[in-house]
Amino acid sequence: MVNQQFTFAVHIMTALAFSPGKVIGSQTLAASVNTNPVVVRRLLLALRRARLIETFTGKNGGARLRKKPREISLVDIYDAVEPRPVIPVNERKALKKCHVSCNMKGIMSGVAASTEDAVRKHLRGISLAQLVRQVPQPR
């Protein structure tokens, strides 16, 4: 399986959205995701850079959403963690005497870019609020 950072980040954001206003530590989040607190902290930094959350150091520190779940879409999270492109372009050098080889990089770049757009457009249509709503709420 490839790069779970996006998956982890969505999990973290859903957890934060599930406890509105509450500051949650990386330890707790890591337990929910079932990974290491350092892995979580690295993602929290990325999410903070994207201004989706704020973090607090020191005792009782942790993270909290900066926007309402309704105002956060999955593309925001996607952009925050900057995963590698869905379709990687072959960067090796082309065979000079081959027309196809010489043009494939440009052609595939187009395919890769439009596919990336399609993914981002799709993710833009899914809000964090929608995901939180799918968690049974026994509160």
Place this chain on the structure above:
Amino acid sequence: MVNQQFTFAVHIMTALAFSPGKVIGSQTLAASVNTNPVVVRRLLLALRRARLIETFTGKNGGARLRKKPREISLVDIYDAVEPRPVIPVNERKALKKCHVSCNMKGIMSGVAASTEDAVRKHLRGISLAQLVRQVPQPR
């Protein structure tokens, strides 16, 4: 990200489409992609399984398209090589006492599936003929 198999396969198919009816060997294709013939042959097998090409063993062997480029879309190639999902779901076991943790797998599965659909739908709209048309034709 999807691995380069899809990218390689598209390159191979474009090369085959560029020389209609001609049987091309894995050596030649490998040179165009700039990879190893064995890598190409493995992809050719996948493309054959998907009935997109036919292959010939023995001297002057190689591969050839079974359909017109206009009738082959990138999703056909995508399905042939079966890349890993664009969004991997976290398969680890959930933290029992955490509602979010217990439901994330289901929630992310939905996101992953719909994203995969979006990618496939996008690729369905791109034909091999369109790609070949982007190769300058000095013939």
Place this chain on the structure above:
DNA sequence: CAAACTGTAATCAAAACCATTACACTTAAG
């Protein structure tokens, strides 16, 4: 001041990828 955190660097191990070697089998051509 002590306890509980974050921020961050460094290191490790496992997994994913692709390249490569090797070789049996097939076919075309002389």
Place this chain on the structure above:
DNA sequence: CTTAAGTGTAATGGTTTTGATTACAGTTTG
């Protein structure tokens, strides 16, 4: 019918990517 040129396929190896872990300095609360 023999040779050259291919495919089909397994096995192995090296590199890169990823995520886990350890370590520790700095921050904040009580």
